[in-house]
Amino acid sequence: MDVLIVDDSAAIRKILQRVLRQAEIPLGAVYEAGDGAEALEILKSQTVGLVLSDINMPNMDGLEFLTRVRADQAWAKLPILMVSTEGAHAKVLEAVERGASGYVRKPFTAEQIKEKLVGLI
């Protein structure tokens, strides 16, 4: 399965890649994007089976990215796990209402990510 990681921090993208490789899931290519706009371009050109996305990012944030993805029928069922420092209940609820498949708050453990992935893929 090809995966897209969306976060403006290269460090977090590296950490999430490591967590994905440790998780016992069939992992193919891992694409990286620094914001929602970049991520949309990758989704248009690649077949991705899972997205992990931050919320607070420049240019296009994770919530706007979610809205645009869900507006396209082709990506209606694409699993999107939000991984963000935003922990307020209202923000989590907003992400879910916009179509997030799951939510993990930073800081996270590898186990928390793996548990969420098991339920998504």
Add this chain to the structure above:
Amino acid sequence: MLETTPTEQAMTQSELVRAIQTSTEAVFSTMMDLQVTAGEVFVEKEEAVPASGVVSIVGLAGSWLGSGSLSCTAKCACKMASHFLMTEYEAVTEDVLDSVAEITNMIIGNVKTQLEEKLGPMGLSTPTIIYGRNFQTRGARNQEWTVVPFMLGEDRICVQICLVPNPDAGRREARSAFPIPHVQNFS
């Protein structure tokens, strides 16, 4: 006894300090498998003092305005990044600076979540990171910073936050200028 700060109207100083301590300890233990020990808290008015090392600043904006920052030596930044990315760093690189920025983002972001229960929703800016020697930082206004020092082994890390009520809260275009912290001198 700590001095009062503007946040006292909406929350106590000890609540702010506790939020900084719990967030910092959680980020270090969860993401880096490191234990930090909180030191004696102090409140500081800005004054420009030459500083060296790494400073990462994140802005907060909503019905309250402010900034949070993390500052440490270059050696300490390398140690943090080495544990964060599980790769050994002996010099400050892009990876090290990006790691410190993200660690700051997580700490201040989690403090923000705790503060929002009392102060209302706030936005979080993307981090700004400064690395160098003998630099000075100075904010445009005379504001007080709550500084929480931590020890990571022999290294000192300072996490500090400044928050003031936003006079433009409720207006369509709220003020967005983030205060800049006075940086502790690590040289």
